[in-house]
Every structure is written in structure tokens, then in C-alpha cells.
Amino acid sequence: MNAMNSLQKHGFWADSITYSELIKCCVSRGAVKEGKLVHKHVCSNGYEPKTFLKNTLLNMYVKFNLMDEAKKLFDEMPERNVVSWTTMISAYSNSKLNDEALKFLILMHREGVRPNMFTFSSVLRACDGLSNLRHLHCSIIKTGLDSDVFVRSALIDIYSKSGELQKGFRVFDEMVTGDLVVWNSIIGAFAQNSDGDEALNLFKTMKRSGFLANQATLTSVLRACTCLVLLELGRQVHVHVVKFERDLILNNALLDMYCKCGSLDDAKAAFSRMSERDVISWSTMIAGLAQNGYSREALELFELMKVTGPTPNYITILGVLFACSHAGFVEDAWYHFRSMKKLFGIDPGREHYGCMIDLLGRAGKLEEAIKFIHEMECEPDAVTWRTLLGACRVHQNVDLAIYVAKQILKLEPQDAGTYILLSNIYANSQRWEDVVEVRKTMKVQGVRKEPGxxxxxxxxxxxxxxxxxxxxxxxxxxxxxxxxxxxxxxxxxxxxxxxxxxxxxxxxxxxxxxxxxxxxxxxxxxxxxxxxxxxxxxxxxxxxxxxxxxxxxxxxxxxxxxxxxxxxxxxxxxxxxxxxxxxxx
DNA sequence: GTAGGGTTAG
Known part of the structure; x- marks a missing residue:
């Protein structure tokens, strides 16, 4: 700013490049006021700024998250090039305004501006729906931009997030030269789709190809260890995590690995060592304690979180209710369930109701559980009913179990476990005709039971x-x-x-x-x-x-x-x- | 002047 003031004082007008440097400086320092001042100064310059300079300003407003100002500037631009369009598309993608991003891609096409690799890698992140994605992929191949590593990693990522992991893998597999992020994309894709084995295999291949793992790689590798419950391998990864000790996401993944692998001492140590903890760290630790049978500790940690930690979210409360239901803390659960909206503004969702049903069912309050299901704001789904079925199992309530099992099978006719349970109940009541009926239905439906x-x-x-x-x-x-x-x-x-x-x-x-x-x-x-x-x-x-x-x-x-x-x-x-x-x- | 990858539940 001092630079601009002295320019002005001495009667100089800055040229486009100087202005652009000033704006970049404002963006990097997050100086909104000064940025706007530079914009004013540019406009009072007497002549129309070039597209290049306007794009810099556009980028500034986008980075400051001032989308109204950005849109206004964009609309008033007499000439918009590929950078102008891409800046807007990228902004919309980041804000998850997917429809806007896709609309802008069509509009730029109508104006005769051709998208480049920047445009595609931005717009891909906004691409929900497979038909859009296929269409976009075709355009990318036609322009030959599928060899760009940015486009490639975005493609892999969006395919895997749309449930088309194999298509993502094909994009990866066709690659001639790649970089670390492309590797991270494919390893992350398998780790997130619960194929830890393949994620770890790819990680090995990546290392053999001479790439060094970074924070994102290790996070995915830890997630793979978590889903395979490989504690010893997780510990080996921990050694490499130390290099990135300030990385919050990576530390959260490490914490989760120790919780899910049942090593609570390591989890507690990891939690206390963290220099920074966000809502995910706290939620992970609370749920981890609950999952391992330390419900009282989980609730105590939640109390500490309320005093010294970040604001709990939807998932935090789930962990808290989970802790209550697994230890039979009925009163605590009611308190947390009833106060979540008032204290943290969180509306109870299907999963919260599920925890409460589980709690009531385990505590033998089956009538209350059913009443609660009827009072739910959302329709009960198969998961809800299965929860109640678990309670019937514990409390040996055969009649209710039959009723509930039928509700589940109406919603999920492929659920092997429920068929087996139903047939067992019938067998034990000597209702052989019903047993035959269940077995027949299973055969017709092609249901096979999963072996233990x-x-x-x-x-x-x-x-x-x-x-x-x-x-x-x-x-x-x-x-x-x-x-x-x-x-x-x-x-x-x-x-x-x-x-x-x-x-x-x-x-x-x-x-x-x-x-x-x-x-x-x-x-x-x-x-x-x-x-x-x-x-x-x-x-x-x-x-x-x-x-x-x-x-x-x-x-x-x-x-x-x-x-x-x-x-x-x-x-x-x-x-x-x-x-x-x-x-x- | 514009772009890609990683964390909690289910």
C-alpha cells in the first residue's frame, strides 16, 4: 500500500503490471480494504484497464469470497478470455455451486472461447451426475487435454467420487507420465472406496516408480490400514508421519487408525500430542473411546470439548449417543439428544434416531423404541429396523423380531442375515412350513449367506x-x-x-x-x-x-x-x- | 491472471 501511496503522491500512474503486483500482494495478505482501493485507483485511471488486469481483479474478489463483486465485474467486462471464464468457473466449483459452474462452461462455449486444461480441471470438480461427466470426458479427449496431469487427477477423483472407481482406474492406467498428485488421486480413490488392499498395492508401485510420499499419500495409506485393521503397518506409517507433524488432516487419520485398530493407548497419545485439534480430531477420539468400550471416558471428553474445544457437529453428537447406547446410559442419551438442537443448533438426523432406538432397545425398552420410531421425523429405513432387530435378539422377543424382520425384507429383499435369523426363529418354534417358505424366497431372490x-x-x-x-x-x-x-x-x-x-x-x-x-x-x-x-x-x-x-x-x-x-x-x-x-x- | 490429491458417521 505504501508503494501505491507514494506512486500517487508523486503523480505517477502505475502501469498494468505494477497494479497487478499490488493486487497479488493484497490477495496474499488477505487485505480486502486495500484491494478495493487499488480497484478504485485503477478505474480512476481514465482509460479502460486491459483484460489481463481485470482478470487479476476478478481473481482478487473470488479469493476474498466476494462473489457479488466478482460477478458484477465479470458482467461489465467488454472482453472475456479463457482466464476470465475459468476464474469464475473455479470459484463456483469451490463454492459447490455446480449448476452455475456447468452453466458458465456452456456460456463460454457460446461466446466462442475455448476451454483449456485449467478450465477442465476446475469444472470437473463441479461435475455431479454421470451423464455430465461422460460428456465432459469426451470433450476433454477431443481437445487432447486428457494427457494433462491436472485434468487427469481431477478425472480420477471425480470418477471415484461418483462411484465409478474402475473408470477412474482406467484413466490412471492409460497414463504415460504422471506426477505425485495423480498417484495420490488413485491411491485415495481406492482407500476411500474401502479397497485398502489395492490402495496399498498402488502405494508400493508408486514407491517403486521413484515417488516420495507426501501428506496426502500418507493420509490415504493410513486410511487403507484403518479399513484393513492393519495396526502393525499403521505403526510403520506413523514413523513417516512424524516428518509432517503439523499436518492436521494427516494427524486425524493417524488418530482414527489407532482408534479403529483398537489401540487406545496409542490413540490417546496421538491425540494429546497434536499441536492443533479440530472438530474431526475430537469427534474421532470420542467415537473411538465409545467403540472400544470406554463410554464414560467418551462422555467426559465431550464435556471437556464443550468447555475448551471446537463446536461439536452432527458427527460428534453421533459419537456421544453411540457411547451412551453401548453402555446403557439412558438418561445421558436423552439429555444429549434433547439438547443438541438448543446447544449447538443441530437437528437430529436419521442416525441420531438410530442411536436412540439402539439405546432403548438394548435397555429392554422395546415398546418405547417402537413408539420412538413412529415419532421420527423421517421414514424408518432398513438400518433403523435392523437396529430394533438387534434389540429383539438380545431380549429374545420372538414376535416382534418376526414383525421387524419382515419390515427389513420389504425394504431390502437381499439381506441374507435377516433371512437366516427369521428362518432360525421359525425353526425354533417348530414352524417348519415357514422355514421352507423363507428358504424358498432366498433361493428365488438369489440370496446367499456370507460365511463367518x-x-x-x-x-x-x-x-x-x-x-x-x-x-x-x-x-x-x-x-x-x-x-x-x-x-x-x-x-x-x-x-x-x-x-x-x-x-x-x-x-x-x-x-x-x-x-x-x-x-x-x-x-x-x-x-x-x-x-x-x-x-x-x-x-x-x-x-x-x-x-x-x-x-x-x-x-x-x-x-x-x-x-x-x-x-x-x-x-x-x-x-x-x-x-x-x-x-x- | 485461471487448475488437480488427503481426515470423523453411514
């Missing part, structure tokens, strides 16, 4: 055990060991629980196969392979059944081991004959 599968990480390898499969090389040894173990814990009071009414939500319920449930095999493998001081960490695809839960508690006690089992919803930490869930899951 558990896996454990050992020596940098994942060892998987699938019910009814003998593919693991040491399966015979594991089975022998399991039989001996069962003998040992029977002496400590283990009685196999064959009462499987409503016991299993999703299969694995044959009495004779109870003994070979995948988590039992994985536990035995852990006992055989890991040293005594290491906790046995197991992941599984279905929820743990009552019998395996008792089994794990007794093994932990008799063998003096810590066992950690992650099912699709939460963690069970078994130690000294007890589980962190307090038998409440």
Missing part, C-alpha cells in the same frame, strides 16, 4: 479363517489345539451355549459348527503364534455370537492373555475373564 470370517495379523501377513473352509495351511494343527483348549476351559466352567434362538444375527449358528466358529480358530492361531506378552487382535466380518463371547472371556482368564476382537460395529477387549463391553453388545 475372522482374520489376524502375524509376521506382516493376514491369516484368515473362514467357517467351513480348510484353506489355512495350519488348519489341522489349529483344530487339534482348539479341542485341547476347549477341554482346558471346560474345567474352568465353559459350557458350549447351544441355545441359538436369536443368538446369531447373521449366520454361523449350526450347533455342530459352533465349535469351529472362525473367531475361535483365529484365537487359537493367535495363542500358537504370538508371544505371551502380545495381545491377540482379531477382526471379523460378522458380529460375535454369545458362545464365542463366553469362550473368549474364559480363554483370556485361563491362558492369561489379552484378546481384542473387532466386529463390524465395535471392539471387545477381553482380559481376566471379563469383556470391556460388560456383556452388553
Amino acid at each position: 470370517c475372522s482374520w489376524i495379523e502375524f509376521n506382516k501377513q493376514v491369516h484368515a479363517f473362514v467357517l467351513g473352509e480348510k484353506s489355512h495351511p495350519q488348519i489341522d494343527e489349529v483344530n487339534r489345539e482348539l479341542n485341547q483348549l476347549i477341554q482346558r476351559i471346560m474345567e474352568a466352567g465353559y459350557i458350549p451355549d447351544t441355545s441359538f434362538v436369536l443368538q446369531d444375527l447373521e449366520g454361523e449358528q449350526k450347533v455342530d459348527s459352533l465349535r469351529y466358529h472362525s473367531e475361535k480358530l483365529a484365537i487359537v492361531f493367535g495363542l500358537m503364534s504370538l508371544s505371551n506378552d502380545k495381545p491377540i487382535r482379531i477382526m471379523k466380518n460378522l458380529r460375535i455370537c454369545g458362545d464365542c463371547h463366553v469362550f473368549a472371556k474364559l480363554v483370556a482368564k485361563v491362558e492369561h492373555r489379552t484378546i481384542v476382537i473387532r466386529d463390524p460395529i465395535r471392539y471387545h477387549h477381553f482380559k481376566d475373564g471379563a469383556c470391556s463391553c460388560g456383556d452388553y453388545w
Whole structure:
């Protein structure tokens, strides 16, 4: 500003380039007032500024988020080139005004201005809807701009975000020369679409091609570790995270990895070490504590957040309600549910209602839960009903379970777990005709039940055990060991629980196969392979059944081991004959 | 003077 003042004082008028430098200076310092002053000065210059200078001004207003001023300036420009148009399109894309961005692309075309790589990489981010995307992709290929790395990474990203991961991969695969961001785009695409395996494979290939990982790469790699529950690999990535210790997003991903991999000590350490924490950090930590059975701590952390942290959002409250429902804190849950709107202006959504239904159902208040469903502002969906079905399972309410299962199947006729449960209920009530009917429907619908599968990480390898499969090389040894173990814990009071009414939500319920449930095999493998001081960490695809839960508690006690089992919803930490869930899951 | 990638739930 001093520069401009002295120019003016001495009677000089700045030329376009000087003005442009001044404007850039204002933008970088976020000096809105001065920027507007320069604009005034430019206009009082007596002659019409060139398009180049106007574009700089346009960019300034966009960066200051003054879209009205930007639009006014743009409309009044006698001549608009590709930079003018692209600046506007980019602004609209950033503000998620997708329709405006696409409209401007059409308008610039009508004015005879040809889009360049800047235009395409901007407009791609605003492209929702596959037909638009296909159309745009064709135009890009026609202009030959698909070889540009910016366009390419934008294409990969938008395809993957539109659920067309394979198309995104094809764009990546056709690449001759790429850069780090293109790699990050494709690794991130697989990590975000829960294909951790492929994300990690690509990461290896990237390193072999000579690229060094940066913050974005490591964030995606951590996310891949999280979705595969690979704690040891996650720890190795942690070593590289230290280089970027001030990166908030990366640290949040690290925190989430430790929470989801069930290593709460590491998570707490990561949380306390962070130099900066945003609403995501707090929400992740609260949900992580809740998921691992530390509900009281989760609520305490939430109280601390209210006093010293950022304003809670929709997801934070979900974690809080989740904590309440998993520990049976009915009163706390009602308090948080009723006060979320008043305290933080958050309207309860379907998921919040879901947590409340879960809470009421677990606490045995099934009537209240149903009343609550009817009072919901949104229509109950399959997830809502499945929550209630879980409560019927815990509280052995057969009639309600049948009713609820039918509601689910109306909405999701492919839900294998619900069919199995329904057929079990009928079988147990000797309603054989109904059993036949359910089996027939499953056949007609082509529904197949997912086999129970558990896996454990050992020596940098994942060892998987699938019910009814003998593919693991040491399966015979594991089975022998399991039989001996069962003998040992029977002496400590283990009685196999064959009462499987409503016991299993999703299969694995044959009495004779109870003994070979995948988590039992994985536990035995852990006992055989890991040293005594290491906790046995197991992941599984279905929820743990009552019998395996008792089994794990007794093994932990008799063998003096810590066992950690992650099912699709939460963690069970078994130690000294007890589980962190307090038998409440 | 204009452009691309990464974090919490479901």
C-alpha cells in the first residue's frame, strides 16, 4: 500500500503490471480494504484497464469470497478470455455451486472461447451426475487435454467420487507420465472406496516408480490400514508421519487408525500430542473411546470439548449417543439428544434416531423404541429396523423380531442375515412350513449367506479363517489345539451355549459348527503364534455370537492373555475373564 | 491472471 501511496503522491500512474503486483500482494495478505482501493485507483485511471488486469481483479474478489463483486465485474467486462471464464468457473466449483459452474462452461462455449486444461480441471470438480461427466470426458479427449496431469487427477477423483472407481482406474492406467498428485488421486480413490488392499498395492508401485510420499499419500495409506485393521503397518506409517507433524488432516487419520485398530493407548497419545485439534480430531477420539468400550471416558471428553474445544457437529453428537447406547446410559442419551438442537443448533438426523432406538432397545425398552420410531421425523429405513432387530435378539422377543424382520425384507429383499435369523426363529418354534417358505424366497431372490470370517495379523501377513473352509495351511494343527483348549476351559466352567434362538444375527449358528466358529480358530492361531506378552487382535466380518463371547472371556482368564476382537460395529477387549463391553453388545 | 490429491458417521 505504501508503494501505491507514494506512486500517487508523486503523480505517477502505475502501469498494468505494477497494479497487478499490488493486487497479488493484497490477495496474499488477505487485505480486502486495500484491494478495493487499488480497484478504485485503477478505474480512476481514465482509460479502460486491459483484460489481463481485470482478470487479476476478478481473481482478487473470488479469493476474498466476494462473489457479488466478482460477478458484477465479470458482467461489465467488454472482453472475456479463457482466464476470465475459468476464474469464475473455479470459484463456483469451490463454492459447490455446480449448476452455475456447468452453466458458465456452456456460456463460454457460446461466446466462442475455448476451454483449456485449467478450465477442465476446475469444472470437473463441479461435475455431479454421470451423464455430465461422460460428456465432459469426451470433450476433454477431443481437445487432447486428457494427457494433462491436472485434468487427469481431477478425472480420477471425480470418477471415484461418483462411484465409478474402475473408470477412474482406467484413466490412471492409460497414463504415460504422471506426477505425485495423480498417484495420490488413485491411491485415495481406492482407500476411500474401502479397497485398502489395492490402495496399498498402488502405494508400493508408486514407491517403486521413484515417488516420495507426501501428506496426502500418507493420509490415504493410513486410511487403507484403518479399513484393513492393519495396526502393525499403521505403526510403520506413523514413523513417516512424524516428518509432517503439523499436518492436521494427516494427524486425524493417524488418530482414527489407532482408534479403529483398537489401540487406545496409542490413540490417546496421538491425540494429546497434536499441536492443533479440530472438530474431526475430537469427534474421532470420542467415537473411538465409545467403540472400544470406554463410554464414560467418551462422555467426559465431550464435556471437556464443550468447555475448551471446537463446536461439536452432527458427527460428534453421533459419537456421544453411540457411547451412551453401548453402555446403557439412558438418561445421558436423552439429555444429549434433547439438547443438541438448543446447544449447538443441530437437528437430529436419521442416525441420531438410530442411536436412540439402539439405546432403548438394548435397555429392554422395546415398546418405547417402537413408539420412538413412529415419532421420527423421517421414514424408518432398513438400518433403523435392523437396529430394533438387534434389540429383539438380545431380549429374545420372538414376535416382534418376526414383525421387524419382515419390515427389513420389504425394504431390502437381499439381506441374507435377516433371512437366516427369521428362518432360525421359525425353526425354533417348530414352524417348519415357514422355514421352507423363507428358504424358498432366498433361493428365488438369489440370496446367499456370507460365511463367518475372522482374520489376524502375524509376521506382516493376514491369516484368515473362514467357517467351513480348510484353506489355512495350519488348519489341522489349529483344530487339534482348539479341542485341547476347549477341554482346558471346560474345567474352568465353559459350557458350549447351544441355545441359538436369536443368538446369531447373521449366520454361523449350526450347533455342530459352533465349535469351529472362525473367531475361535483365529484365537487359537493367535495363542500358537504370538508371544505371551502380545495381545491377540482379531477382526471379523460378522458380529460375535454369545458362545464365542463366553469362550473368549474364559480363554483370556485361563491362558492369561489379552484378546481384542473387532466386529463390524465395535471392539471387545477381553482380559481376566471379563469383556470391556460388560456383556452388553 | 485461471487448475488437480488427503481426515470423523453411514
